[in-house]
Amino acid sequence: MVGSSKSKPDNLNPDKSDWSHLHGLVHRTLRSRSHLLPTGERLLVAVSGGQDSVCLLKLLVDLRSQWGWHLAVAHCDHQMRSDSANNAQHVRELAERYDLPFCQKTAVTALKSEADARSWRYQALMEIAQSQAIAYIVTGHTQSDRAETLLYNLIRGSGTDGLSALWWQRPLSDTLQLVRPLLNIQRQQTSAFCQHFQLPIWEDSTNQDIRYTRNRIRLELIPSLEEINPKAQTHLATTAELLRADMEYLETSAGELYMQVTLPNSAKLDRAQLARAPLALQRRVIRQFLLHWLPQSPNFEQIEKTLHLIHAPNRSQTDPFPGGYLALANHPWIELLPKPNLRDR
Numbered sequence: 001m002v003g004s005s006k007s008k009p010d011n012l013n014p015d016k017s018d019w020s021h022l023h024g025l026v027h028r029t030l031r032s033r034s035h036l037l038p039t040g041e042r043l044l045v046a047v048s049g050g051q052d053s054v055c056l057l058k059l060l061v062d063l064r065s066q067w068g069w070h071l072a073v074a075h076c077d078h079q080m081r082s083d084s085a086n087n088a089q090h091v092r093e094l095a096e097r098y099d100l101p102f103c104q105k106t107a108v109t110a111l112k113s114e115a116d117a118r119s120w121r122y123q124a125l126m127e128i129a130q131s132q133a134i135a136y137i138v139t140g141h142t143q144s145d146r147a148e149t150l151l152y153n154l155i156r157g158s159g160t161d162g163l164s165a166l167w168w169q170r171p172l173s174d175t176l177q178l179v180r181p182l183l184n185i186q187r188q189q190t191s192a193f194c195q196h197f198q199l200p201i202w203e204d205s206t207n208q209d210i211r212y213t214r215n216r217i218r219l220e221l222i223p224s225l226e227e228i229n230p231k232a233q234t235h236l237a238t239t240a241e242l243l244r245a246d247m248e249y250l251e252t253s254a255g256e257l258y259m260q261v262t263l264p265n266s267a268k269l270d271r272a273q274l275a276r277a278p279l280a281l282q283r284r285v286i287r288q289f290l291l292h293w294l295p296q297s298p299n300f301e302q303i304e305k306t307l308h309l310i311h312a313p314n315r316s317q318t319d320p321f322p323g324g325y326l327a328l329a330n331h332p333w334i335e336l337l338p339k340p341n342l343r344d345r
């Protein structure tokens with residue numbers, strides 16, 4: 001998978017003739033998506049110490065002479081495992097080995113869940129990048145992560161937007177992008193790459209713990225699906241890629257329709273115009289409308305109840321939404337009102 005089955009030690013000054021299949025693949029991916037990691041940029045590589053981010057780091061180190069990047073390594077110690085300080089030290093040594101600047105953040109308050117850890121980590125990575133005027137944070141998310149995320153969101157009942165999550169890039173702020181250049185590479189390939197170049201990997205003991213849903217999907221669900229179809233992982237990731245394009249198209253069309261069916265600075269939607277649109281656009285317009293006016297994101301049920309008002313008799317209304325708003329069918333409009341105002345009408 002990496003070009004030769006014989007392993008060879010990590011060459012710290014490789015030229016193009018030392019490149020493996022993965023070097024070529026990532027180089028071509030970045031060339032065809034040239035906005036992802038432009039030449040000459042400063043990149044902050046987020047390294048956990050696991051096989052994916054260690055593979056990512058070596059690939060970027062080896063490709064940088066072609067691309068003129070300036071690299072720095074960041075590690076976040078969540079303090080959630082007894083070996084987390086040793087893990088951080090391991091990444092520090094990896095950065096030293098490549099002679100790269102190393103930045104670490106260590107959690108001071110106890111992080112209770114994986115979700116807490118993730119949101120703290122992204123905040124920490126953003127702070128490091130911003131303090132060093134770096135515009136790109138690069139992570140080692142792979143095609144395997146993409147397939148797992150799709151399954152995870154599917155069984156949580158997330159809509160198409162959740163199914164197409166994990167995209168090549170995501171803006172973290174106006175000046176900072178998160179970039180995932182390994183999204184077309186499988187975890188088996190990063191593992192083979194690390195073995196081939198004898199790269200030192202930090203094995204996270206919790207990765208085998210099936211009490212975590214993500215681990216269970218990785219260790220049990222995906223292998224079961226691969227027994228049914230050996231290419232299941234690739235197909236799932238391709239589905240996520242295709243859904244993303246559909247989702248962007250629908251979202252843009254819905255945004256245009258939203259502008260036509262609402263009035264400036266007014267929480268109203270024109271029922272007759274909405275009624276003529278396809279159901280997929282009606283749902284998305286209503287989601288954008290509620291997202292704009294409500295203090296928190298609407299759920300599926302709230303969107304469906306508002307959708308129902310398009311054809312409902314005048315004065316029909318939804319249950320109150322969080323924050324005290326509710327939607328009302330008011331002659332030609334669906335109107336979103338703070339609940340107390342209803343009494344005055």
Ligand SMILES: Nc1ncnc2c1ncn2[C@@H]1O[C@H](COP(=O)(O)OP(=O)(O)OP(=O)(O)O)[C@@H](O)[C@H]1O
Nearest residue numbers: 046047048052053074075076077118138139140141
């Ligand atoms: N402790 C860490 N320090 C720095 N980077 C990290 C750390 N943990 C994860 N990363 C980065 O995030 C990538 C994805 O890691 P992992 O799949 O473990 O995270 P996750 O919580 O599932 O992430 P996400 O929610 O973004 O999908 C890694 O390849 C690495 O680039």
